[in-house]
Amino acid sequence: MNINGSLTQVLLIEDSSQIGYARRTAQRLAEQHGFSESDAGRVALVVTELASNLLKHAGRGELHLRVLPRQGDAGIELLAVDRARGFDLEACLTDGFSTGGTQGIGLGAVSRQADVFDVYADHRGAVLLARLYPRNTRQPDLLYGVSQHSLHDDPACGDVWHLAYHGADISALIVDGLGHGEDAEIAGRAGEGAFARAPFSTPTMLMEDLHRDMIGTRGGAVAFAQFHADSASLRFTGVGNIGASLIAADKSRGLASHPGIVGVQYRKAQPFDYAHVNGHLLIMYSDGLQSRWNLQDYPGLVHRHPAVIAAILHRDFCRGRDDVTVLVVALEAAHG
Structure with missing residues (x-):
């Protein structure tokens, strides 16, 4: 299997008006690469939560978007990248917690909806990864x-x-x-x-x-x-x-x-x-x-x-x- 190189698509998240654009962009990309309406909806949900989380705990950041070609289908990769001072990962992954004082369902929902979820955070900032694939396939994630x-x-x-x-x-x-x-x-x-x-x-x-x-x-x-x-x-x-x-x-x-x-x-x-x-x-x-x-x-x-x-x-x-x-x-x- 050959994977042709491509640029990372970067979406700035600096205010709440950009969340909707990011959601529509990612959902459209998923649909263009064979995601069903339901699976594309999962992508939209994850983008909304990641972008909202960027604003809540970092004030601003970037959402990096990429298609993941595989044999016979493709996935969507989402990375939320910020330069904030970090946050309590254990707490943030618990439903009901929020660094922004809101309801705080975000990262728990992301980890459940994504097929691959990972995160790294320290004093330099945080990177959160979510990879989503069509639910009717069983191919492994390529590392x-x-x-x-x-x-x-x-x-x-x-x-x-x-x-x-x-x-x-x-x-x-x-x-x-x-x-x-x-x-x-x-x-x-x-x-x-x-x-x-x-x-x-x-x-x-x-x-x-x-x-x-x-x-x-x-x-x-x-x-x-x-x-x-x-x-x-x-x-x-x-x-x-x-x-x-x-x-x-x-x-x-x-x-x-x-x-x-x-x-x-x-x-x-x-x-x-x-x-x-x-x-x-x-x-x-x-x-x-x-x-x-x-x-x-x-x-x-x-x-x-x-x-x-x-x-x-x-x-x-x-x-x-x-x-x-x-x-x-x-x-x-x-x-x-």
């Missing part, structure tokens, strides 16, 4: 998360990401086309097209395929990681400045890339192999994200859903002067 945003909300994004699943094996790509805007996106999409045709092929051959298809474009930085579940190993190949780390609960390893510009000139693309990575997080990111982050500064975050991790890294470490992509994948042989 990845992505936060992708273009500079100045340009409809074109020079960053491109792509995920491929084959049984329990995973192959993940990020391309950062030189510069930003439409020409950078053309370069990134050319690389993605080559990757999607054979995401699990030999790394040197795969990089050559991307290089060939990106010739004539601006070119860009490229990195891809291939997880082989049977051997619990990861093979990472990079050219240019795509950052990447393998993270376990107690340690972190940076993954090395070679210099060059794919589509223009590079000398080699030697893959690096990493053993015993089952249960690790793979985090890949473009240079629109600062590299000085450390998940150890966020106690317990490594155990949260990858979508929560991606949103927090973007919130706290986005440079704000380039397109930015953060891709987080849980490497677990349980995918099937």
